[in-house]
Amino acid sequence: MGHFKPTQETKRIMTFPSSNDQLCKDLLDSSILDLEKISNHYKIEDLQSNFYKDIIIPISLHFDSFPKRNEPYLICLTGGQGSGKTTMSYFIQEVLSKHCDRPSMGFSIDDIYKSQEERKKISEEVHPLCYVRGVPGTHDVGMGMDLIKQLSEANIDSVIKIPSFCKPEDKHYPERDWPTYKGKPDFIFFDAWCGGAKPISEENWLSPMNDLEREEDPEGVWSKWSNRELKKDYQELFDRFDLLLMIKVPNMEFVYKSRWIQEQTLAKTIKDPVLMEKIMTKEEVYRFVMHYERLTHYILEEMPKFSDIVLERDDQFIFSITKAP
Numbered sequence: 001m002g003h004f005k006p007t008q009e010t011k012r013i014m015t016f017p018s019s020n021d022q023l024c025k026d027l028l029d030s031s032i033l034d035l036e037k038i039s040n041h042y043k044i045e046d047l048q049s050n051f052y053k054d055i056i057i058p059i060s061l062h063f064d065s066f067p068k069r070n071e072p073y074l075i076c077l078t079g080g081q082g083s084g085k086t087t088m089s090y091f092i093q094e095v096l097s098k099h100c101d102r103p104s105m106g107f108s109i110d111d112i113y114k115s116q117e118e119r120k121k122i123s124e125e126v127h128p129l130c131y132v133r134g135v136p137g138t139h140d141v142g143m144g145m146d147l148i149k150q151l152s153e154a155n156i157d158s159v160i161k162i163p164s165f166c167k168p169e170d171k172h173y174p175e176r177d178w179p180t181y182k183g184k185p186d187f188i189f190f191d192a193w194c195g196g197a198k199p200i201s202e203e204n205w206l207s208p209m210n211d212l213e214r215e216e217d218p219e220g221v222w223s224k225w226s227n228r229e230l231k232k233d234y235q236e237l238f239d240r241f242d243l244l245l246m247i248k249v250p251n252m253e254f255v256y257k258s259r260w261i262q263e264q265t266l267a268k269t270i271k272d273p274v275l276m277e278k279i280m281t282k283e284e285v286y287r288f289v290m291h292y293e294r295l296t297h298y299i300l301e302e303m304p305k306f307s308d309i310v311l312e313r314d315d316q317f318i319f320s321i322t323k324a325p
Contacts, residue, residue: 034095056088060095080296081193082260103187107188129216134288147160152184158182158183196303200295205224245309247312
């Protein structure tokens with residue numbers, strides 16, 4: 001497989017590529033083996049046959065058309081839990097970095113949670129549900145902003161630590177074990193289930209939406225607290241996005257199903273028996289996703305309108321590009 005070498009002509013912002021374009025075909029030929037290695041490494045099964053050809057390659061080639069600049073492009077991948085944001089980010093980073101000479105890296109909102117101690121303090125001051133990680137208000141947005149600043153100011157010799165969070169243990173890995181990125185990227189990919197979301201109006205606040213809210217937050221103290229937190233430094237971070245890519249799933253039930261598949265996939269990659277004991281059951285996963293339901297409804301309904309690229313993932317887990325520049 002040869003290294004893909006686009007001409008200077010392709011280095012301009014161009015019409016969104018078609019998978020049948022020769023440039024897409026050449027890039028697919030160049031990168032297919034590396035993409036398959038990623039799929040195998042992360043135990044990703046049952047990918048649609050045209051996923052690389054019709055989804056990953058055209059999107060990657062579109063990003064490669066962005067002109068070089070001193071500041072890295074910040075690309076956000078947003079969508080419901082388990083929709084495939086992180087996996088898609090891995091694939092696109094691989095193509096850009098190894099086959100387009102566009103250094104790229106990524107991190108997730110799941111890696112910048114506040115500590116258990118910080119969340120415990122908030123839960124004692126506001127509401128017990130504030131301890132549970134996930135919703136706006138439970139992230140250390142400053143940690144993410146600091147990382148973006150370091151990457152933006154990096155040089156070819158810089159070595160930058162990337163925060164890494166262990167979900168089964170609900171805490172960050174020791175900093176000495178965090179992965180590192182060397183150099184300065186052309187692209188930073190940030191995947192976040194609520195990336196780009198705006199606060200919901202409280203004028204017509206809906207009554208409890210699921211068993212969790214009915215049983216533990218009937219007055220909406222916790223849900224309104226999280227909504228107000230979304231108004232704060234999250235918006236400063238979101239305003240920095242150069243492009244918002246959304247993966248839109250059919251409905252909330254699909255989010256529940258996808259998050260359960262995600263937990264099962266996580267279990268396949270864990271070898272530590274202690275961590276395996278902390279993998280959630282299906283019932284626990286569904287209860288956990290209830291924390292996200294209120295804002296997820298808004299994301300599914302409203303965010304396709306202001307996303308730059310929209311991928312729809314149907315109930316058979318098939319992706320298609322439905323909105324592009």
